[in-house]
Amino acid sequence: MYKFINFKDLLLKKTRNQYLVLPKNFISISKPDSISPIFKCHVKNLQDLFLEFINDQNRIRDIKIDRENNKFRCIQYTKFFRFPDIIDVEFIEIDAELSAIAIYSRSRYGYYDFNVNKNRTKMWIEGISKKISIYE
Numbered sequence: 301m302y303k304f305i306n307f308k309d310l311l312l313k314k315t316r317n318q319y320l321v322l323p324k325n326f327i328s329i330s331k332p333d334s335i336s337p338i339f340k341c342h343v344k345n346l347q348d349l350f351l352e353f354i355n356d357q358n359r360i361r362d363i364k365i366d367r368e369n370n371k372f373r374c375i376q377y378t379k380f381f382r383f384p385d386i387i388d389v390e391f392i393e394i395d396a397e398l399s400a401i402a403i404y405s406r407s408r409y410g411y412y413d414f415n416v417n418k419n420r421t422k423m424w425i426e427g428i429s430k431k432i433s434i435y436e
Contacts, residue, residue: 304371304373304388305404307402308326309328310328310330312330317407317410318405319406320403321333321421321425322335322336323400324336334421336402336425339434340397341397341433342397343370343391345399346399347367347372349431350391350428353427354372360375361375370393372391373389385416387403405417
């Protein structure tokens with residue numbers, strides 16, 4: 301079985317071809333590039349809506365899901381050069397009615413990615429936010 305990453309122990313590379321999103325107050329050895337919103341829904345609902353959203357995305361392959369531990373991983377190939385980017389996601393339960401998402405998107409090759417990983421994570425979170433209310 302595939303071993304998913306542990307966001308708490310995730311050590312970022314020194315390259316600029318990665319992007320990390322974590323919920324506020326999430327304890328990790330790496331500092332996030334941006335903060336995930338808190339969604340007004342149970343963590344399983346967030347997971348279901350995310351998977352529904354992913355099914356509409358282009359160039360995604362090698363999907364791995366661990367529903368029991370709220371983990372997801374896939375590879376998305378870039379639009380023009382078809383480079384493989386790896387994306388790991390964890391759905392985090394805040395309480396029975398609130399949840400959040402952690403996303404680590406990174407390029408497999410190169411040093412700089414022209415903000416592809418940043419733009420992807422922001423677009424994914426915006427897409428999910430259209431389907432689920434955000435807790436203020």
